[in-house]
Amino acid sequence: MEPLGATASIIAIIQLSSKVFAYITNATGATKERNRLRSELLACDAFIQELRDQSDGSEEGQAWSETIKALDGPDGPLGRLKITLGVLETRLQPKKGVRRAVSALKWPFEENEVQMTIETIENEKSLLKFALDNEHRKLTQEIQRQSRTNGEKLDKLLEIFKWSSKEHKTQLEGLKDGVDRLHIRQDAREADEKCQEILNWLTPLNYAAQQSDSYSRARPGTAQWLLDSDEYRRWLTLGNRTLFCPGIPGAGKTTLTSIIIKDLHDRFGSDPTIGIAHAYFNFNRKDEQELQGLLSGLLKQLAQSQPSLPDIIQDPHERHKIRRSRPSPSEISTVPKSPAKTYSKVYFLIDALDECKRSPKALRNALRDLAMGSDAYHSAYVETMKRIQGQNEDQRDLAIEVLSWITCAKRPLSTTELQHALAVEKGALDLDDENLTDIADMVSASAGLVTVDNESCIIRLVHYTTQEYFEKTQTQWFPDAQLHITEVCITYLCFSKFESGFSSSMGAYLERLVSNPFYSYCARNWGRHARAVPACQSVARFLGKPGQVEASYQALFLPDDTIRSDDDLVHMIPKKFTELHLAAYFGIKEIAKAMMTKYDANTEDSHGRTPLSYAAETGQEDMVRLLLAEGAKANTEDIFLGTPLGWAARFGHEKVVQLLLATERVDANIKNHYGNTPLHTAVEYGDEKVIKLLLATERVDAIIKDHVGDTPLHIAVIRARETVVELLLANKQVDGNIENSNGNTPLHVAVKWARERVIELLLATEKADANIKECCGHTP
Numbered sequence: 001m002e003p004l005g006a007t008a009s010i011i012a013i014i015q016l017s018s019k020v021f022a023y024i025t026n027a028t029g030a031t032k033e034r035n036r037l038r039s040e041l042l043a044c045d046a047f048i049q050e051l052r053d054q055s056d057g058s059e060e061g062q063a064w065s066e067t068i069k070a071l072d073g074p075d076g077p078l079g080r081l082k083i084t085l086g087v088l089e090t091r092l093q094p095k096k097g098v099r100r101a102v103s104a105l106k107w108p109f110e111e112n113e114v115q116m117t118i119e120t121i122e123n124e125k126s127l128l129k130f131a132l133d134n135e136h137r138k139l140t141q142e143i144q145r146q147s148r149t150n151g152e153k154l155d156k157l158l159e160i161f162k163w164s165s166k167e168h169k170t171q172l173e174g175l176k177d178g179v180d181r182l183h184i185r186q187d188a189r190e191a192d193e194k195c196q197e198i199l200n201w202l203t204p205l206n207y208a209a210q211q212s213d214s215y216s217r218a219r220p221g222t223a224q225w226l227l228d229s230d231e232y233r234r235w236l237t238l239g240n241r242t243l244f245c246p247g248i249p250g251a252g253k254t255t256l257t258s259i260i261i262k263d264l265h266d267r268f269g270s271d272p273t274i275g276i277a278h279a280y281f282n283f284n285r286k287d288e289q290e291l292q293g294l295l296s297g298l299l300k301q302l303a304q305s306q307p308s309l310p311d312i313i314q315d316p317h318e319r320h321k322i323r324r325s326r327p328s329p330s331e332i333s334t335v336p337k338s339p340a341k342t343y344s345k346v347y348f349l350i351d352a353l354d355e356c357k358r359s360p361k362a363l364r365n366a367l368r369d370l371a372m373g374s375d376a377y378h379s380a381y382v383e384t385m386k387r388i389q390g391q392n393e394d395q396r397d398l399a400i401e402v403l404s405w406i407t408c409a410k411r412p413l414s415t416t417e418l419q420h421a422l423a424v425e426k427g428a429l430d431l432d433d434e435n436l437t438d439i440a441d442m443v444s445a446s447a448g449l450v451t452v453d454n455e456s457c458i459i460r461l462v463h464y465t466t467q468e469y470f471e472k473t474q475t476q477w478f479p480d481a482q483l484h485i486t487e488v489c490i491t492y493l494c495f496s497k498f499e500s501g502f503s504s505s506m507g508a509y510l511e512r513l514v515s516n517p518f519y520s521y522c523a524r525n526w527g528r529h530a531r532a533v534p535a536c537q538s539v540a541r542f543l544g545k546p547g548q549v550e551a552s553y554q555a556l557f558l559p560d561d562t563i564r565s566d567d568d569l570v571h572m573i574p575k576k577f578t579e580l581h582l583a584a585y586f587g588i589k590e591i592a593k594a595m596m597t598k599y600d601a602n603t604e605d606s607h608g609r610t611p612l613s614y615a616a617e618t619g620q621e622d623m624v625r626l627l628l629a630e631g632a633k634a635n636t637e638d639i640f641l642g643t644p645l646g647w648a649a650r651f652g653h654e655k656v657v658q659l660l661l662a663t664e665r666v667d668a669n670i671k672n673h674y675g676n677t678p679l680h681t682a683v684e685y686g687d688e689k690v691i692k693l694l695l696a697t698e699r700v701d702a703i704i705k706d707h708v709g710d711t712p713l714h715i716a717v718i719r720a721r722e723t724v725v726e727l728l729l730a731n732k733q734v735d736g737n738i739e740n741s742n743g744n745t746p747l748h749v750a751v752k753w754a755r756e757r758v759i760e761l762l763l764a765t766e767k768a769d770a771n772i773k774e775c776c777g778h779t780p
Helices: 003-026 031-056 062-071 077-092 098-103 111-132 136-164 166-202 208-216 230-237 253-268 291-304 311-323 329-334 337-341 360-372 376-389 393-408 415-423 439-445 464-472 481-493 506-515 519-530 537-543 546-557 567-572 579-586 589-595 611-617 621-629 644-650 654-661 678-685 688-695 712-718 722-729 746-752 756-763
Strands: 274-280 345-351 450-452 458-461
Touching: 003 031, 003 077, 031 077, 031 111, 062 111, 062 136, 077 111, 077 136, 111 136, 166 291, 166 311, 208 253, 208 274, 253 274, 253 345, 274 291, 291 345, 376 393, 376 464, 393 415, 393 439, 393 450, 393 458, 393 464, 393 481, 415 439, 415 458, 415 481, 439 450, 458 464, 481 519, 481 537, 481 546, 506 519, 506 546, 519 537, 519 546, 519 579, 537 546, 537 589, 546 579, 579 589, 579 611, 579 621, 589 621, 611 621, 611 644, 611 654, 621 654, 644 654, 644 678, 644 688, 654 688, 678 688, 678 712, 688 722, 712 722, 712 746, 712 756, 722 756, 746 756
Parallel strands: 274 345
Antiparallel strands: 450 458
C-alpha cells in the first residue's frame, strides 16, 4: 500500500468517525454507555488526526512512509478501524420513512456490545500509539502479534451485531466480506512469514549480495574462454559430473564463480525443472564452512525456488521449534535429497578456500606457520610492499596513507570519506577541494592491495588476509597511524564552518552532513582513535572551540538516517554538555583528568546526565573507576534511564555493572522516571549476563514494581524473553503470582500477550496459579 493510499484511509476514517460521533450525540437513552462510546471515539479521533498531521509533514521520511504503509497493510489497524466504525454507522444511522421518527431516539446497543466495541477500538489505538511514538520496529512486531487476535475480535463483534440487528443484516454481511478479505491477505502474509522463518531456521546466510557484488566486478567478456570451453560445456550437458577449478590465491576464482552462476541463471532461470544453488566461503563466517552450514545454504536455495516448502523441511522445523534448536548435521545431510528430487537436474557451485595443504603433515605445519606469519600470503604481501616502497615518493606516501586509513579506521570508509580524509591539511580552517585525490590513483598506488565495492562505494583491502597482514605489521608500516588519524579528525572538526555550533533544524543538519561527508565519521570516532595514543595537542585545541565542540556532539548523538521532519530531535540534543562529558563518553582518561580541574566530577548537562552516566553508557570501565575515585555520585538520576547503573544495564556492559555494584554508594534498586530499576531495564533489553549479575546481588529487589505495578517478571513475559523468565523464576525472591496495578499476574500477562512458550514455562513451575482472578474477576 502506497503512503498516498494510507493517507486516504486516514481521511476516510476521520470522516466516518465524525459521522458516527454525530449519531451518538443525537441519540438518547443509555447515557452512561453513550458517553463511554463517545469518549472512546474522541480519543481514537485524536490519534487519527495526529496521524494525518504527521503524514502531511513527513512526505520525505522513509521511516515514516514505512510506518504509514504498515498501518494500512493487510494486518494493520486502519482497515479494521474503518470496518468497526462502519458497523457503528450501520446500527446508528437514522431509519428512513415513518419509522425514522419513532426510532430516532432509541439507543440501539446493549451494554456488552458497547464494551466489545470499546475493546476493539482500544486494541487498534495501542498500535496507532507506536506509530505516533515513531517506534516502527515495535509497531511492526505488535502488528504481527496482535493482528490475528484483533481480527478475531472484530469477527465476533460483527457476528453479535448481525444476530441482534436482523434489519441491518445485509449491510453487516457486506462489512463481514471486508473482514474476510483482510483475513485472506493476512493468511497470505503469514504463510510467507512462515516460509521465511523456516528458511532462516535452516540458515540465516544469503549469498545474493555477494553474488551481485562479485559479478559486478567482471568486465564484459571476462571468463568467456571458460564458458566456451569443452570442459564447461560437458559439465552443463552431462549428469553427475564435477568441474574442479583450482587456482592460486588472487587468481580470480570468486569472480569466475559468479560468472558461471550468472550464466546458469541466464540459461535455466525460467526452467522450473532445473535447480541452481551456490555458496561463497568467507573467512569472517567460519561456521558456514562446516558441512552443516554448507548443506543448509544449498538446501535453502533449492527449497525457496519451489512453490511450497516440502514436508521433509517443515516437519523437522516444528519439532525443533519447541526446543528452540537447529537441525543436527545428520538431519541436514539427508534433507537435500528431497527437494533435489523435484528437479530433473541440479547445479551446485561452491567457491571454496582451496589453498589447503595436501597432506596431514603439511596441514599441521601450515597451521603452525600461520601463527608465525610465514604463510604464502605473508611473503606475497612483503613483496608487494617492497614494490610500493620502490615507487616514487608521492606514490609511496599515497599508498601508505591509503593502507593505514583502511586498516585502522573504526568502520569501513566510503570512497568520498577517504578522499576527504586524505585532503585534510594540518591546521587548515577549511578543506581545499584541489587536494581531493582521484580514487583510481589510490587504487593504482596501492599495487593491487585495495579495491572498491561498486554497489556500496566502500574502499577496502582486497582480501581478508591483507587485513590480517597489516594488523600484524601495523607498527612496521604505519606506527603513528592512530595519532595521524586523530589529528586529521580533529582538524576536520575544527573547520571554521562549524563554529556556529548546532544546526537549527534537521534539514540544516543533513545538509551539513552532505556537504561534509567525512564529518559524521570524525564526530563519532575521533575519541576512539585519541584513546589509543598519548596526549594530543590537537585535542586540547579542539576542546577550546565551544562552537565546534557543540556541532560535533550534535553529530555524535543524531543518527545519519534521521528524517527531515524530525526537527524535535535536533532540540533534544543535550545542552551544557561539557568537555568532561565528552572525555567520559570516549573514555579518554588524560583529558578527563585535565578537565576535572575545570569542572566538578558531578557536573550535569541539560538532561541531568553526569560524566559517570556517559562512561557507564559506553562501557568505559577505566573511566568509571577514575570518576568514582574522584567522588562522582553513583546515584544521580537523569530524565531517561535514571542512574549510571541503569545505563550500563541497558547496554549490557557487564564489567561496568560489576564495578558499580561493588560500590556501596550505589542504590541497586533506584527507579528512573518510569519507575524502572536497573533490573527492569536489563530485563527490558534482555542482557542475560547483566541480569544474572544483578540477581546474584542480595541488594537487588527482584520483585520491585514500576509505576504501573509491573515487576521484572511481568516485563520478561511481555517481551517474551523465555530464558530471562526462567532466570527470574529460579530466584528465591520471585513470586510467580505477584500482581501488577490491574491485578494481573505474570500468567495473566502471558495469556493477554499470547506468549505460548512463556505460558508453558509458568505452568511448569509451582509458582504460577492458573485460577487467580485479576481486578475484573477474570482468570488467565
